[in-house]
Structure formats: C-alpha cells, structure tokens
Amino acid sequence: RATRTLRRTLSSSAAREVAEVTRTATVLQQPVTTGRQIAITSIRGGSGKSAVAALLGTTYVHYRRDPVLFLEADPALGSLPLRLGAEALRWTTSDIADVVKPDMSLLDVTGYLVQLPNNAWLLPASRGQIGVMLDSRAYEQAVVALRRYFGVMVIDCETLPAEVARVALAASHGRVLTAPATPEGIAGTxxxxxxxxxxPRRVIAGTVVVLTELVPHCGLDLDGAARSLRSTGACVRILPYDRHLAAGGPVDTGLLARPTREAAAGLAADVFQLCLPSKRH
Structure with a gap:
C-alpha cells in the first residue's frame, strides 16, 4: 500500500509539473502584434536587477521565435552587458535615438546592436564610461524607433526615482520591481x-515584484512577506539564492539550479501574461 501511495504521489507531482511547463510555454509563445516593452527597475542598487533582466530576456529568447532586444537604460556603469557576456560595445541608447529611420530593415538596425546568441541583441547605455547621460527624450526616441523590430524589449532601468526609470515604467506593457529579500528591501518595496x-490601476496591476534572495537561508518569512506585498494588488515572485547568479558574471542558464530556472520561467510567464492586450486595464 505504501508503494502504491508513493507511486500515485509521484505520478500526481509529475503531472502537475508537466501541466505547469505546458502552461508556461503556452503563455510565452503567444504572438504579439507590436513589441512588448518590459521595464525592470528597483528602489536601491544591489537587488539583482540586471541579473533578473538577463534571466527574463534569456527565457523569452528560449521560448519565442521573434527577435528579443535587451535595452539598457542605466548609463551609470550598469552590469547588463556583463551579465549577458557582451564584450564589444559600440553604439549606445543615446546614440541610436537619431540613427534609426522608419525605412530601415531589421538587418540595418541590428548593425548598430550587439549580437547575442540565438535571436537576441543588446543596446547598452554606455561603453563603460563614467558620466554618460541618458535623458528621457533620447530614451523615448530610441524605444519608439526600435520597438517595431522586436517581439519583446527587456529594458534594464536605473533605480527609482530616476527620471528615465519613471518614464520607462509608465510607458511599458509590463513592469518588474526587484527588491532584496531583506527587512529594509521588503519595507521599502x-x-x-x-x-x-x-x-492608474493598470500600473500596479501590470507590476510583478521579485524578491531576490542574495544569501542562502536568509531567515526571513518570505511567504509572509510575499502575501503582504500582494495585498497591494501587485503580483509577487521569489527568486531563490543561486550560487551561479551570486558570482556576478555572465548568466549561463545551464549552470543555474533547477529552482532558479523554474522561478525564472514562472516570472517570465507572469510578466508576459500582463503584457497581453486582454490583461491591460
């Protein structure tokens, strides 16, 4: 009897896992008529913002056929290029604002971008230089020029309350707010x-909070914290501690722990679901 019970339990668990994987793939592979803009920001540095942006975009690249653009809107030496393993950085978000024209093809446009593995590109905010500026006009002009070429744009923003971050959040289809899984991070979020x-209600209804565990076994009641944050109307996901992510180098999904991969896929599905027209308010 114990053996039969165990078999039924394992079978039920496997069925739920298959159903969840199928649901995630179904959501992430839905077609879109115009580029979906997903902005990732935080209220303080060190919350894993760029790592989350890299995980999100890499998940979309894996599931979707249309091109994905990583756009960096954090010129203060942001770490997104490092997280994506990009080395040669030529053009920036500010540069591209006056370059892309309506009659250009995708091939023309990608000549100004950093090509990443598979069907993905990166537009950095700086070339590793200190003091590079990005104003909201240049950001908006760049996004308007580029959005028709890409199915998904993952935008790594400055921390709030920076002007470009506020503009990006207001204009995006989906918003991700990363917060460290600490008492201060949870209270501030x-x-x-x-x-x-x-x-407007669509702002918080289209927001997913990601609580990032920066150390293993942080000792906090994360489920309780998530319930408290959900009471505001936002969706909440927990990104568990991962030794590979904590190392701070390029994100290699093959080196991520299984719970991290599952959390990234669930987060990507949640955000994309909010980006679909039927979910807009």
Whole structure:
C-alpha cells in the first residue's frame, strides 16, 4: 500500500509539473502584434536587477521565435552587458535615438546592436564610461524607433526615482520591481507599492515584484512577506539564492539550479501574461 501511495504521489507531482511547463510555454509563445516593452527597475542598487533582466530576456529568447532586444537604460556603469557576456560595445541608447529611420530593415538596425546568441541583441547605455547621460527624450526616441523590430524589449532601468526609470515604467506593457529579500528591501518595496496604488490601476496591476534572495537561508518569512506585498494588488515572485547568479558574471542558464530556472520561467510567464492586450486595464 505504501508503494502504491508513493507511486500515485509521484505520478500526481509529475503531472502537475508537466501541466505547469505546458502552461508556461503556452503563455510565452503567444504572438504579439507590436513589441512588448518590459521595464525592470528597483528602489536601491544591489537587488539583482540586471541579473533578473538577463534571466527574463534569456527565457523569452528560449521560448519565442521573434527577435528579443535587451535595452539598457542605466548609463551609470550598469552590469547588463556583463551579465549577458557582451564584450564589444559600440553604439549606445543615446546614440541610436537619431540613427534609426522608419525605412530601415531589421538587418540595418541590428548593425548598430550587439549580437547575442540565438535571436537576441543588446543596446547598452554606455561603453563603460563614467558620466554618460541618458535623458528621457533620447530614451523615448530610441524605444519608439526600435520597438517595431522586436517581439519583446527587456529594458534594464536605473533605480527609482530616476527620471528615465519613471518614464520607462509608465510607458511599458509590463513592469518588474526587484527588491532584496531583506527587512529594509521588503519595507521599502511595500511603500513604493502603496504609492503606486494612487496611480492608474493598470500600473500596479501590470507590476510583478521579485524578491531576490542574495544569501542562502536568509531567515526571513518570505511567504509572509510575499502575501503582504500582494495585498497591494501587485503580483509577487521569489527568486531563490543561486550560487551561479551570486558570482556576478555572465548568466549561463545551464549552470543555474533547477529552482532558479523554474522561478525564472514562472516570472517570465507572469510578466508576459500582463503584457497581453486582454490583461491591460
């Protein structure tokens, strides 16, 4: 009897896992008529923002057939190029604003971008130089020029309340707010979500909070913290500690722990679901 019970339990668990994988793939592979803009930001540095952006974009590249663009809107020596393993950086987000014209083809446009593995490209915010500026006009002009070429644009923004980050959040189809899984990070994020409740409902309804575990076994009640944050109307996901991500180098999905891969896929599906027209408010 014990053996039969174990078999039924394992069979039920496997069936749920297959169903979840199928649901995730179905959501992530839905066609879109125009490029979906997904902005990732945080309220403080060191929350794993660029790592989350790299994980999200890499997941979309894996599941989708249309091209994916990683756009960096954090000129203060952001770490997205490092996380993506990009070395040669020529053009920046500010440069591209006045370069891309409506009559250009995808091949023309990608000549100004950093090619990544598979069907993905990167547009960095700087060339590793200190003091590079990116204003909201240049950002908006670059996004408008590029969005028709890519099915998904993953935008790694500055921390709030920077101007470009606020512009990106307002204009995006989906928003990701990363927060370190610490008492200060959770409290600060709750305050930001309360502020967002005063904005049009689509803003917080289209926001996913990612609590990132920066150390193993942080000792916090993350499920309780997630429930508290969800009470504001936002979706919440927990990204577990991962030794590979913590190393700080290029993200290699083959080196991620299984819980991290599953969390990244679930996060990508949640965000993309919010980006679809039927979910807009």
């Amino acid at each position: 709750y305050s930001v979500l309360q502020w967002m409740q005063a904005l």
